[in-house]
Amino acid sequence: MSKQRKFEKVRVFYEKRATILKALAHPVRLFIIDELAKKEKCVCELRDLVGSDISTVSKHLLLLKNAGLVKDRKQGLQVFYSLQVSCVLKFFDCVEAVIGAEQQRYQATRRKAA
Template sequence: MNEYTNEITLLKALSHPARLAILEALRPGEACVCHLEALFGWRQAYISQQLMVLRAAGLLADRREGWNVYYRVTRPEIYTLIDALHQISQSGETAPLPIPPPSCTCPRCQEKGARRFNKHPHLEEVNPTL
């Protein structure tokens, strides 16, 4: 179950209101920490913590200039994901569900001589690594 390691790291970094808000604030371009501090009215340390998470996930890079540290998004593609997220979240709850699709392709359901009282086939015969 070590699949999706990168994906999960990324998703977890995004799964926080403050971090989503920060990414939104960075959409137009880079910003220094003091900007975010003033914009959101959060404690400096708190913002720094969240920036750390986003940076650890590889989403942000920083650049020092005198007193200030400027953060920027390193993967603008993240906004494609975020936009999709908003779209899905906004659509009214459980829409008028589509007509039930065709029947299951389950290995068991597929068995030709599918006797109804039967143990599952052994996993080895069935699992072509998804």
Template sequence: MTATAKARLKSQARVLKALAHPTRLFIVEELSRGERCVCELTEMIGVEMPTVSRHLSLLKNVGIIEDEKRGTQVFYRLMTPCVMKFLGCLGGVEASFRK
């Protein structure tokens, strides 16, 4: 394993790790339908806002989503719609395992 390969794997793992949580997967799916503010997401998810906020900043840190403040609200947008194809495939993986 070269150092380059190692760096690439680490970087890819970082993105996967960011996606690897039910709440964050929900956020990504929801944002794929359009931008949402933190309060909307919080209500849909059903955990405290600080918790949602932390999930959001995690996704933002790896470049999957982006935020924009408008008034007192902060709206988040999906930056990499590619992630959705990704998740579509994922459905196949579990299905193939369950059968």
């Protein structure tokens, strides 16, 4: 019983982590993060870049904000969003490494098959 169901005891901890990662786990949101890393942008600018309904973009931004990844600043009619946590960018290097390794394995398999 000692090691069993260890997860139950740490569930809340991992749920918090998962919230952050869920916020990142969407192509549009990852794109938005990269854009905001360059420069703060208003919702309408992001809508033009992304090309979907502004309400959709707004929801993506709310999700990122609730996760603590971006912050917003109101200026007149517009709301400008900017990146709150720059360390996420470093993580993408790791993600790229995973993708690269994956492709290498795929090509190795193809060579073997040929």
